[in-house]
Amino acid sequence: MLADRGKPHKLGPTKTTLAQGLQDFGLERLRFHKGAKQEASRINKFLREAGLETLVVEKYVESVAEHDADNDADNDADNDDIHLSQGQSESKPNCARTSVAKACLAATGKKKTSTVFWRVTLAPAKKERDIPPGLGQHRLALLTKTADSDRHRLRLACTRVSDVSAAALQAFVDALCDDGLSAATVGLERALLRGFFNHARRSWAWALGDNPATGLSMPVIDNESGRVMTEEEQSRLDEALLECRNQMVAPTLTLLRETAMRTSEPLEHATWGNVDWDACILKLSDSKTGARDVALSPAALDALRQLGGSPSSPPSEPIVQLTYESLKAAWTRACDRAGVKDLRLYDLRHTAATRMALQTGNAYLVKALTGHLTFTSVKRYVKIGATDLVKVMHAKSNDAPAAASRAHPEQPLTHGGVAATSAHQSRSESTTPWPVLSSDEFEESAAGLVWPVLLAPTEAEGSPLSWNRPACRDARSAA
Secondary structure, three states: HHHHHHHOOOOOOOOOOOHHHHHHEEEHHHHHHHOOHHHHHHHHHHHHHHHHHHEEEEOHHHHHHHHHHHHHHHHHHHHOOOOOOOOOOOOOOOOHHHHHHHHOOOOOOOOOOOOOEEEEEEEEOOOOOOOOOOHHHHHHHHHOOOOOHHHHHHHHOEEEEEOOOOOHHHHHHHHHHOOOOOOOHHHHHHHHHHHHHHHHHHHHOOOOOOOOOOOOOOOOOOOOHHHHOOOOHHHHHHHOOOOOOOOHHHHHHHHHHHHHHOOHHHHHOOOOOHOOOEEEEEEOOOOOOEEEEEEHHHHHHHHHHHHOOOOOOOHHHOOOOOOOHHHHHHHHHEEEEEEEOOOOOOOHHHHHHHHHHHHHOOOHHHHHHOOOOOOHHHHOOOOHHHHHHHHHOOOHHHHHHHHHOOOOOOOOOOOOOOOOOOOOOHHHHHOOOOOOHHHHHHHHHHHOOOOOOOEEEHHHEOOOOOOHHHHHHHHHHHH
8 A cells, every 4th residue: 555655745644633634734735726715714713723823825926936935845844843742733833834835836936837826824823813802792602603513623623634534524514504504604614624635645645545524414505595686675775875985885886786796806806907998898817717808887887987997097906995894894784774685795796697687588698797617507696586577477568578588589489498490591681699509508508498599500400400309309300
């Protein structure tokens, strides 16, 4: 086994606690993760329980790469000095080991083998997080709420990695559920542990057998959560936002509602240099799914102007100079003043996607708006309900809502939204571009059963369209 896998990295699973392993895992891998701050927060819960130094995640600066890489060999030597003592390590409070390693630099000393987003260091150990003034009671309530899961977390943090069992992790998951954490939050806690054990086996050559974080009984995550803001709610919120002391809040929320951007995109990645005013496009250099172009509606352009933007704005200046916390707090207060219940800031993204679907009936346009990579993801963001159907059913034929619009104005809709056409109608006669799916794309696209789409023509059959659904094939055969 040793010949096949090589010598185990660091001290191995029998001499390393779970907290120590998670600390090393964070130092090695978080710099490559876009969501490193959230992941570090979850790891730090284990580190605080074990009395270890906690992870600090800072924006990566290219100029410090070589300095960090030069010091990394010494930092690895510091890691080897950690030893097991009652489930904790003998830490060095003043040691700030960096995570930007020489492995990230090519022969030139500058080219990285992987994209580095963050600089990860260690801060002196603290049993409790610093509590801002006025939040003491809130923090106490949270500690009381999570007391049971915190006990399980402490037990796991001080357990040798080799001794962590699936039963212990299942008890931890159950305690998280009993403490009232959402299914998504519990899933993220399990994902962290599963990723750690996979990394330890593959990259550190630790002989651990089966991953104990797999095969657990997990709560069901509701991917269909979220709702759409109504026009009446939007009107009330617009009035409430006028009372905000920070004049950047209202146009920022308008920008989110009009573009369906994720909250982090304008807050963290957009500068005035990314705005193409002539093309009405915001060119994001980075996002959750990578660089993408965001279309700007007239209302979105007005919002940018209200934020102080113009073609002469400094290119490197951020478009939105707000933190997520301040924006969310302003949103919550505005909802309270407007009497709007259970509407999250992220629901603006659902709202934009749904309105585009109702307006165009085009799955491709909605996908381009949200920036998703698959139609399955897009489908979760479109919330078309009975109220929308009633508007269609009771609308006059000459002013029917856009939800009833077809892929082509003269094209009847049949078979669950798939447009059918006469064999005598030429594709070249169309004045409106039709969204086209290949047969394979249609099969794997959940959106194809909801919105009007056309299947790619099959010239060999002499028909403008090739239908893939059974009912369509039967109709074609009968014809």
